[in-house]
Amino acid sequence: MSDVARVAGVSSATVSYVLSGKRPVTEETRRSVESAIEQLGFSLNPVARSLRTGKSTMVALVVPDIANPFYALLARSIQDELRGRGYHVLVSSTGARRDEEEALLHEVVHQRFAGVVMTPFRLATDAFDVLRSAGIPAVVSADVSFGDVDLVTPDADGAVRETLAHVAATGRRRIGVLAGPLDATGGDPRLERIREHAAGAGLRIDREHVVHGEHTREAGAEGFERLMRARTRPEAVLCGNDITAVGAMDTAERLGLDIPGDVSLVGHDDIEFASLVRPRLTTIRYPAREVGRAAAGLLLEQIDGRTRRRTVRVAAAFVARASV
């Protein structure tokens, strides 16, 4: 930068101000600075800038598993929204482990990230306080609130009611749930929502028909097997996400069970392969791209100075296919 200043015959402060526009500069000096920049192929060193300002252009996206297509799509969406504003997105998978979640959050404050959007899973609900006190914009994308942070969260009651009505209309009465792990922060809101609306649809959920496990294909397969080996089988199973639903299908195939003949299956998220498996999976769609747009929007608002906490709800939707 001092090279530029020398060539342009001004001070380095002026170069800085030309670049940032933070104070008026005569047309003439601007031009000479710009031509010097051009001539030398100069560009700002973002590291030095970060050190000085305590802000970087990195935004962290912290998710349980980037190999889950829902989060992959979320990542692309957020990246698309933020790139235009000059931010770079660093994606990290936590494996839904609490220690990783904490470590990543620590890294964020430590590296003075410009912001973070996170889907926490086992984090304490006050974990975001440190971000707030460090002045780092944060938004949580989750079913459940994590304290005093911006939130993008599904508006799913309607979709769940619709789903349950649809299941009931096929004559099913006893339903099971492949829920998330018991030690997830805030429990499993998807399970709670189903519980809440089940009776209204004339459906019952026996205690032994709720099994808990990770949101993985293997855990889904295992949980579904437990359900199928229960004393009385549920007639329909609602899964924590589409991936556990695919695991359930693995088990169904192995056990020679027909879906939906012997048991109905409903997923959650509507990732691309929900419509690719056979039978095509009936599911509750939660649109990753819109979630990403909303999260990026909230983050940008915070970066631009908003301090009051906001929540945005993204509509979930019932998608009828062939597994019910």
Next chain:
Amino acid sequence: MSDVARVAGVSSATVSYVLSGKRPVTEETRRSVESAIEQLGFSLNPVARSLRTGKSTMVALVVPDIANPFYALLARSIQDELRGRGYHVLVSSTGARRDEEEALLHEVVHQRFAGVVMTPFRLATDAFDVLRSAGIPAVVSADVSFGDVDLVTPDADGAVRETLAHVAATGRRRIGVLAGPLDATGGDPRLERIREHAAGAGLRIDREHVVHGEHTREAGAEGFERLMRARTRPEAVLCGNDITAVGAMDTAERLGLDIPGDVSLVGHDDIEFASLVRPRLTTIRYPAREVGRAAAGLLLEQIDGRTRRRTVRVAAAFVARASV
């Protein structure tokens, strides 16, 4: 850090040396420094460190599309390998656009990244020269060499021969290819490999049976339709990747074509949903996790000082399922 120095009663230089181990320190000073660090909850500021050393702990992973499960898995694999060494992985999608590829590469040298692993698509083959001269470790994961850079590349001849023999064994003779775009750097090596081994398997590829398009589901659907409307139809179609193969299946369904009854289909990569679609997709597996491991390994070697260029080949494998 100066706080730590004060509390420990030493200079900040000593604190730095205790942390880095770059020069001997008496057991006693080490202990007092360490307890001061503990007491103050101090940790190094990576930004300042980067500014001073010109190196960061960020590694960029630049891929065409993070929403493609192959790259998502690659990302997770690389992240897993690198985390233990203290590196953070920044994932970026280029959309296979040349300008994005160039911009990201520029960002990498500019931000003084610790390294980059990239799957380039339309980049000039000398684009990595700037990294070499900037001393930034780089590895390319691609079918084709991009100049003087470390390379992770498939060892696929055996798998392709096997695939073609399998296709031929079902009595198919005229095969088509859903190839990548014409303006990709280095053309389409997957297409070339198929061409190379076709005759040996008694297969022929008519000129009108090679269509070019992006590696997307939509482009796959469209390309397959062109193939199916050709004067003479190919009896088997090999696809650039599993995603274009799914696109082909979309079209087959729309046109009422049976796979493999009317036409066989072969994919490439073996992403998770290749085994989920119906019919299950026969494909040429390229193992993302191993590719990631190899790439991370090469990168780490460079970071640790190796300068001679290396290539590692990762074995591809024929996976027979139900679409041939």
Next chain:
DNA sequence: CTGAAAGCGCTAACAA
């Protein structure tokens, strides 16, 4: 074995 001090490249008071 340890300390003093320069300086990485930038921004933002403060002065002019």
Next chain:
DNA sequence: TTGTTAGCGCTTTCAG
């Protein structure tokens, strides 16, 4: 409207 300068937090030479 522009310049001077301190200093962000670290690493590393040079002295001791």
